[in-house]
Amino acid sequence: MPTALAPVYRQLRKAFEDGKHEPGAADFYYGEMEMRRHADDIPWGERSLLTVYWLLSGYGMRASRAFGWLLLAMMTTVLAMMLWGLPQSDIKSAHTGTLTGRIMTMTTETPDPVNPNGSYPTRLSTERFDKSLRVVLNSVIFRSSGQDLTTTGTYVEMASRLSEPVLLGLAVVGIRSRVKR
Secondary structure (H helix, E strand, C coil), X not given: CHHHHHHHHHHHHHHHHHCCCHHHHHHHHHHHHHHHHHCCCCCXXXXXXXXXXXXXXXXXXXXXXXXXXXXXXXXXXXXXXXXXXXXXXXXXXXXXXXXXXXXXXXXXXXXXXXXXXXXXXHHCCHHHHHHHHHHHHHHHCCCCCCCCCCHHHHHHHHHHHHHHHHHHHXXXXXXXXXXXX
């Protein structure tokens, strides 16, 4: 049944778009996508992609759903940064130099970040929250925070720099679909 209805929804959506009736077209777009997602003749990969698209943003029409997922992802990232991503303490580089005649040679050594230790409640401090929040907010817009991170923190930041801008983009598409109506 969904296989037969998807083209009907597509034709109705196109007719409403041609008639400049955006709200009606949006309803038929949602129906078309639902029928495609439930159709048996769609390959499992495409069906999985449609399911994820529906889950994350309601096919780009539910901005609140995308913002909810973005907020959840950001809170999870902040928590992961506080617990495992930020080093035990700020890294202090050591500078050594030699002066011979008029030539000065400087060597800077930066130690590797030290993984945090202690109980989890002690890692959940206001200072670590502030640093984690700055890292996460920067990652939403593809910027590196410049903060020294542990190995785990580096991977968490990379994952958030990929996923969170996608969720932000889906939220913007959802807002655009609302405003367009």
